[in-house]
Amino acid sequence: MADEKTCSTGRILDVVDLHKSFGTLEVIKGVSFGLDHKERLVLMGPSGSGKSTLVRCLNWIEPPTSGRIVFDGQEVQAGACDIRKLREDIGMVFQQFNVFPHLTALQNVALGPIVVKKLPRADAEAEARELLAKVGLAHRADHKPGQMSGGEQQRVAIARALAMHPKLMLFDEPTSSIDVELIREVLDVMVKLADEGMTMIVVTHEMGFAKEVADRVIFMDRGLIIETGTPAEVFEHPQQERTQNFLSKVHLA
Amino acid sequence: MAIDFRLIWEKLPFLLGGAWTTFSLTCVSMVFATVAGLIVGLLNMFGGRVLGTITRVYIEAVRGTPALLLILIVYYALPRFGLNFPQFPAAAVSLAVCYAAYIAEVFRSAVESIPMGQTEAAYSLGMSRLQSLRYIILPQTFRRVLPPLANEFAALIKDTSLVAFISMEDLLFRSKMVSAATYDYFSPLVGAALIYLVMTLPIMQWSRSLEKKVD
Numbered sequence: 001m002a003d004e005k006t007c008s009t010g011r012i013l014d015v016v017d018l019h020k021s022f023g024t025l026e027v028i029k030g031v032s033f034g035l036d037h038k039e040r041l042v043l044m045g046p047s048g049s050g051k052s053t054l055v056r057c058l059n060w061i062e063p064p065t066s067g068r069i070v071f072d073g074q075e076v077q078a079g080a081c082d083i084r085k086l087r088e089d090i091g092m093v094f095q096q097f098n099v100f101p102h103l104t105a106l107q108n109v110a111l112g113p114i115v116v117k118k119l120p121r122a123d124a125e126a127e128a129r130e131l132l133a134k135v136g137l138a139h140r141a142d143h144k145p146g147q148m149s150g151g152e153q154q155r156v157a158i159a160r161a162l163a164m165h166p167k168l169m170l171f172d173e174p175t176s177s178i179d180v181e182l183i184r185e186v187l188d189v190m191v192k193l194a195d196e197g198m199t200m201i202v203v204t205h206e207m208g209f210a211k212e213v214a215d216r217v218i219f220m221d222r223g224l225i226i227e228t229g230t231p232a233e234v235f236e237h238p239q240q241e242r243t244q245n246f247l248s249k250v251h252l253a
Numbered sequence: 254m255a256i257d258f259r260l261i262w263e264k265l266p267f268l269l270g271g272a273w274t275t276f277s278l279t280c281v282s283m284v285f286a287t288v289a290g291l292i293v294g295l296l297n298m299f300g301g302r303v304l305g306t307i308t309r310v311y312i313e314a315v316r317g318t319p320a321l322l323l324i325l326i327v328y329y330a331l332p333r334f335g336l337n338f339p340q341f342p343a344a345a346v347s348l349a350v351c352y353a354a355y356i357a358e359v360f361r362s363a364v365e366s367i368p369m370g371q372t373e374a375a376y377s378l379g380m381s382r383l384q385s386l387r388y389i390i391l392p393q394t395f396r397r398v399l400p401p402l403a404n405e406f407a408a409l410i411k412d413t414s415l416v417a418f419i420s421m422e423d424l425l426f427r428s429k430m431v432s433a434a435t436y437d438y439f440s441p442l443v444g445a446a447l448i449y450l451v452m453t454l455p456i457m458q459w460s461r462s463l464e465k466k467v468d
Contacts, residue, residue, distance in 0.1 A: 061373050088379035098374035102392050112378035115388055157374075164378055 011073075012037050012168060012199055013058070018067035020053055027053045029223035030067070035168075035201065040194050042210040042231070043203045045220035046246055051203045052095075054220070055170045058201070059090040072167060088116060091161030095173040097153040099145045099160070105132060106141040109159045116164070124163070131159040135189045151182030155189055162193075169193065171202040205250055207235065219243045257437055261444035264431045268441070271427030272448050278344055278423065279410045285349035286409075287402065290356025298361055299382070308357070315354035321415045323347045328419045344416040352409055359405065363397040364390060403460035407453045424448055 013035040020028040028050045035041055043051040056062040058069065060076070060083045069076040076086055100108050109128035113119040132138050135155040145153050154174055161169060171190065175183045187209050194200060194213045204210065210217055210231050217234040219227040219242075227234055227243045238244045261268075297308040315323070324347040327338060338346060367390050375385030417426040428445035432438045 059377060061376060084379045084381060087377055090377075092374075092377035094370060094374065094377075096368075096370050098368075098370035100371065100374070100389055100393075102396070111388060112380075115384050116379040160374075160378070 010036050012039075012071065014068070014070040015058070016068040016070075018054070018057060018069065019065045020050070020057055020062060021065045026065075027223055028057070028064075031220075031223075031225055033218060033225065033228070035199065038197045038199055040199075040213050040215050041201045042214040042217045043201060043220060044205065044210070044217060044234075044246070048222075049220040050223040051220045052172050055092075055172050055201055055203055058168075058170060059087050059092055061092070084116075088164055089167045091164060091166035091169040093154070093157050093161055093169065093171045093174045095176050097145075097150070097157045097177070099153050099156050101145050104142050104144055105137060105148070105156045105159075108145070108156050109163050112160060112164050128159070128163060131162050132156070134162075134192075135159045136185065149182055150178040151185045154178060154186050158186075158189055158193075167199065169198055169200045171200065171204065173203050173205075175204065175206060207250060211235065219246070221246075256443050257440040260431075260435060260437060260440050261447075264441065264444070267431065268424060268427055268444055268448060271422055271424040271445075272452070274422060275410065275413050275424045276452065278341065278348070278413050278416065278421075279406070281341075281345045282348035282352060282413070283406055283409055285345065286352035286356050286405075289349060289353035291360055293353055294357035294360030294364070295386075297357060298364060299386070312354045312357055315351055316358075320348065320351045320412055321418060323351050324415055324419060340416070340419060340421045343419065344413070344421055348409065348412065351412075352405060355405055356402065359398055359401045360394065363394045363401075366397060367393050400460045400464040403456050403463065407456045407460070410452050410456075411449065 011034060015034070016032050018028055018031045019026065031050075031054060033041075043054065045051045053062055057064045058071075071086060072089065074086075076083075099105075100111070103111065106125060106128050109131055110121070110124040113124040113127070114121055129138065129141060132141050135158055137152060137155055137159070140148060140152060140156075145156065148156070158174075174190070175186050178186060183206070187206060190200075190202070190209065191213055202209070202214075214231050217229060217231050218225055219234060219238075219240070221242050227238060227240050234243065235247060238247060293308050293311065296304045297312065298305075300308065324344060327347045328340070328343040331338065331343075371389050371393070372385055375389045380388070413423055414425040416423050417429070420426070422430075424445050428441040431441035431444075435441070
């Protein structure tokens, strides 16, 4: 309902001249980009390029040093707006999964809606079961993360983020910590989400995934966006030498 | 000098009476120390600059002075300011104040051992700091905290022997009473040692098995 309305407005996110420093080290040196509803953006770049920090700034897990972020028509400013409300609307999937080890898969997924949205436990758990089924883990609902593979833990983390009905999903290198043979099961879930129209920003080196899913690829290096375009443009005809260098290394790997 | 086991056996009920004082004092002190230690530890970590400094001063002051000093102050000095504690409460308060500082540090290191990603994940769902503590961090902390808490409990059993200085008839004090009455300065102390071990060894064993489970 509300989704349909905002959908017609097009824009979900605008980032203008974002900077982020840790002490004297400037990691992001002025990044601007926008994102439309249902758009799938892939962020690529060598390690240390600032891409992870950038997505972590978007939901204020890392507060930016300066710059503007406008999300869903609202200017995001610490103090001036409710950061927690913003985080409810932005789902995040971490490289290290960060599933809650003391809770079962079901509790992991249901906890956010129960605690933050004050949903009745029965309703939250019913929906959590549906979400676990969606990521192919219905049979693991009562298992704890310690008994699960990395691929399974990451799918629980995705279901956990989806339970909050986010308007935007951030993926921070979601498959970098997963055994090679289990990466596909995680990517499949992400492709499914993309097909359903989820707006997403994905930091990844998975070229196949980017080609299959991304509307746009942004290539970052040393804290700046140095190239942007469709996957075909960036992967097949990279304009910048640094992009070409990076891609040749990723292709080899 | 031979150990007079007959004497130990004969005086066992008397010694066990002292052991009961030791044990009950330990339990009462431990309960208060744990509650206070949790509060102090949380205030130290999340209470802001002022409360953080106050609790830090308290922790370091207590850790840097002998527990015996605290017991003597509470029992002998506080009455001058109109604060009269009978023996048992005086001992329990002193030991609780002392161990709360140690236990605060136990809680702090346990919270700090939880990876930052757990807090970030809680925040990313829209949780407040209090909610992330309540639902994510503390439940994970309690598991990690049990083995060191059991160790503190065993240490507290031994430290209660300090109350002999305010003439409380705990296990050590009573074994010395037996010595004084029988001129055997060895056997009653051996008896006391054995009773202390009966109390502390199972707890330390339990702590070790918990540690294995946590890993």
